[in-house]
Amino acid sequence: MSMTQASVLTAPTAADLEPIEQTPLRVQIADRLRRAIITAKLRPGTVLVETALAEQMNVSRAPVREAIAILENDGLVETLAYKGKRVKPLTVREVEETWSLRQTFEVMAIRRILERRADVASLWIPCRAMRDAAALGDREGLILADEQFHRMLIALSDHHLLLQSWNALYLRINQIMALRNRRDSDDLAEIAGNHPPIVEALQLGDTRTAVRLISDHTRALRDFDPASIVEWLG
Amino acid sequence: MSMTQASVLTAPTAADLEPIEQTPLRVQIADRLRRAIITAKLRPGTVLVETALAEQMNVSRAPVREAIAILENDGLVETLAYKGKRVKPLTVREVEETWSLRQTFEVMAIRRILERRADVASLWIPCRAMRDAAALGDREGLILADEQFHRMLIALSDHHLLLQSWNALYLRINQIMALRNRRDSDDLAEIAGNHPPIVEALQLGDTRTAVRLISDHTRALRDFDPASIVEWLG
DNA sequence: AGGAAGTCGATTGTCGACAATATATAAAAT
DNA sequence: ATTTTATATATTGTCGACAATCGACTTCCT
Missing domain, CATH: 1.20.120.530 (GntR ligand-binding domain-like)
Incomplete structure (x- = not known):
């Protein structure tokens, strides 16, 4: 491996190659949903259906599920077993x-x-x-x-x-x-x-x-x- | 359906039939892990491997994964992408x-x-x-x-x-x-x-x-x- | 008509398998 | 000998499918 190539790796010159974002899908999805919630695009009480969201974003249900879990941790979403998930209503x-x-x-x-x-x-x-x-x-x-x-x-x-x-x-x-x-x-x-x-x-x-x-x-x-x-x- | 059977259903006499616990697996697992952590059976820094835990508890990885997500919400566990999950070290x-x-x-x-x-x-x-x-x-x-x-x-x-x-x-x-x-x-x-x-x-x-x-x-x-x-x- | 039982559709819960990634180890080239 | 490359292995990330559960509707019996 020559020095020039090494220098390219350490100091890209012309076309600055930024590191591509490699965040897990669940995080990307959670960010999107969170943004939608805190901007009131998804209002309190709105039910979140995993399959629908998954299809809409063109991913499987697994990362959507985990994203919703993250939002649950944030206190923005609540889950009722076998019932559904929804944006937590505000009182x-x-x-x-x-x-x-x-x-x-x-x-x-x-x-x-x-x-x-x-x-x-x-x-x-x-x-x-x-x-x-x-x-x-x-x-x-x-x-x-x-x-x-x-x-x-x-x-x-x-x-x-x-x-x-x-x-x-x-x-x-x-x-x-x-x-x-x-x-x-x-x-x-x-x-x-x-x-x-x-x-x-x-x-x-x-x-x-x-x-x-x-x-x-x-x-x-x-x-x-x-x-x-x-x-x-x- | 006779009345006697109905009465059995509404008022069990001898063998009191309590409602069976129907909590999701992820919650049961999360409870166990949480208990282990806050009693220092799992010390800070301990790495949590999904497959190992799943096998140990005789369930699949999915609920284990979700349980760990719950503990992450609790602030007891931290996840590093593609690296591993561990009990959050204490400083x-x-x-x-x-x-x-x-x-x-x-x-x-x-x-x-x-x-x-x-x-x-x-x-x-x-x-x-x-x-x-x-x-x-x-x-x-x-x-x-x-x-x-x-x-x-x-x-x-x-x-x-x-x-x-x-x-x-x-x-x-x-x-x-x-x-x-x-x-x-x-x-x-x-x-x-x-x-x-x-x-x-x-x-x-x-x-x-x-x-x-x-x-x-x-x-x-x-x-x-x-x-x-x-x-x-x- | 009224109530219990059964059925159906929708949604979440769980599973096993495969893909992607990172770390460590070993091999190879200069 | 040192650096680079290749490989192996362990672990997480993602996927598609199936099982369990719930709610509403329908049907059937009385």
Whole structure:
């Protein structure tokens, strides 16, 4: 084997040959289904039939089955033996609980960040993104930057398990947000403006203020009419 | 069909015919494996081979596979594509994080219980059980009653999602406790004695004291030498 | 007509076999 | 001797088929 060929392998020049994605089918399928669920393309209560999905995606039932199992772990799907599988219905109670748990998680993160005096300057990045998105009326972009802000906040607390739990919870938050009736009355600028004070309080080491702000923040977001979400109570 | 036969069906007399258990194989297998893991019969790092397990339990690979997927959801097992599956190794960090998250959960439960003025009298039951077990030197019984106490505490907060998260977390706590070196130096009576003050504080509506006690409690339990747990770091 | 038993269709549960992949080992070439 | 290539083996990934179960509908008997 000559050196030139070796160099090609280690440093492709012209046509950059990216590694082809080699994720298991079950993961690809799970990702697709998850995406469909948290964007409300598959609404709560929708029954999932393995054979139908398998045929639709042109694969066998096995990976579909495993994908559904993954979503079950995510808490997005439930299985009733010999009965069927369906997107887990949402109750008002679950929405409430999701938000209160989220609040607990974020308060925990805040406390840890302050205890360890972590550098939170990176939080300004999503803050700026939110401000810009709000200025452009880009609702989608604002939502994304908001998620990035909060995920970053959790990550800064340097607690793997917390981040993991938060991620799982945030799946449902995404779902709920996609489900709830769009209210253009939402003031994007106000949402964006809520975040910088949190970063400031963190940089000042003001635990009390930071906790209060994050609590108010999640509480405010919770007060979307839950009734609009629960039209499919089977 | 005569009436006598019908009556037999509705009201079995002598040989009480209980409903036969009809849980899917995957669940039975998952339960067994989970039990083996949280009792440290299967130690962290142990590789799980589907074919071997299937043969050993005299079933096909499919339900074994699904059972392992369930345990993966529980966070007890990890899968590396085309590499293998193994009981998730434990790091000191994970042990620390498990306990800190537990503390957060229990503090949240305490706060909710006090906010809603829930009746916590039922907590005296496991308290008594712990006292009795301690008196008899029954370490096993004390551990069980302790778990019952804490699960009951979470349940009293009336928060499904929290209870669910706590249950998942407690799996790992069981595993860790089974793994750590038994120290007979533990004062059973002291452990049992730690709990009644919590109930008293709750009944008095003393939030500050209750939170402090539960925090001390979980903190104390965390201080088992983590080094003894991490002898299998692959 | 009413109720029990049987039948049918749909869906999940389980199985055995084959394909794809990764690791380790051995062989071969320079 | 070292690196490359080939091979072997173990394990997971995927597939198609069959069995078990459920629900609704039909049929039959009284």
